[in-house]
Amino acid sequence: MYPSARAFACNSQLTETQSETNAVEFTTLTCIPGNLIYNDVRIQLLDLPGIIEGAAHGRGRGREVIAVAKSADMILMVLDAGQEAGNRHREILENELETVGLRLNRQPPDIYFRKKNGGGITFNSTLRLTKTVYKILHEYKLHNCEVLFREDCSTDDLIDVIEGNRKYVKCLYVYNKIDVVSIEDVDRLARMPNSTVIACEHGDRPALNFDTLLAKMWDYMGLTRVYTKRRGEVRRGSP
DSSP: OOTTSOHHHHHHHHHOOOOOOOSSSOOOOSOEEEEEEETTEEEEEEEOOOOOTTGGGTGGGHHHHHHHHTTOSEEEEEEETTOTTHHHHHHHHHHHHHHTTEEETOOOOOEEEEEOSSSOEEEEOSSSOHHHHHHHHHHTTOOSEEEEEOSOOOHHHHHHHHHOOOEEEEEEEEEEOGGGSOHHHHHHHHTSTTEEEOBOOBTTBOOBSHHHHHHHHHHHHTOOOOOOOOTTOOOOOOO
16 A cells, blocks of 8 residues: 555454554554454455555565565555545556555466477467567576467566466555545546555544445355265255
8 A cells, every 4th residue: 555545444444453643744653463354254355564665675674574465365455546646656666566466456478488408499389479578588698498379468467477476466455535536536446446445443434335345255255165075975955
């Protein structure tokens, strides 16, 4: 999240965790865990300190924060709907996460890559990328390997496959403080891809749209419910 987006208030609202709340930026200085039960499943939320520009290079303890984010099953990126620079903040956060190998809302490229002990480079593709692929492989000192493109991919996709340390994770953009913006802005933000809008409880103002947030979180996590049976028990129909 970006400082001033009040992610700590969102975490407290969802998990009833007693996070420190304040009207200033950088209220959250450490990772604050919280748990919630949804659809009979216990879900752990980690409220992380705000990420600023340069975090991927260590600014503002950014590497520590991002290291925790890389271990998550999904990311809730909490943004301030009331700030004109909201889209700029979103772009900064995406760039910082991209720098450390997190790919948001993307599927891994369908490229088969395998190193070999000999035999040179075997390259198969219906695309005109041969010279570019050979150049990239030589830059990585890969002279014996097998590469198969099963779809139209960019050079960055190939580099991601060669590096092998990228993580592809779902990200839900959560725009907070919708109670202080116009209904037109709320509608515009709610229609953006991978986005939802909320307002945390504050004073006499009620919380807004948390049911939708929870439902989208559940969909984005893609959990599969498994029903087991005891050994020797006859298989029954669907529960």
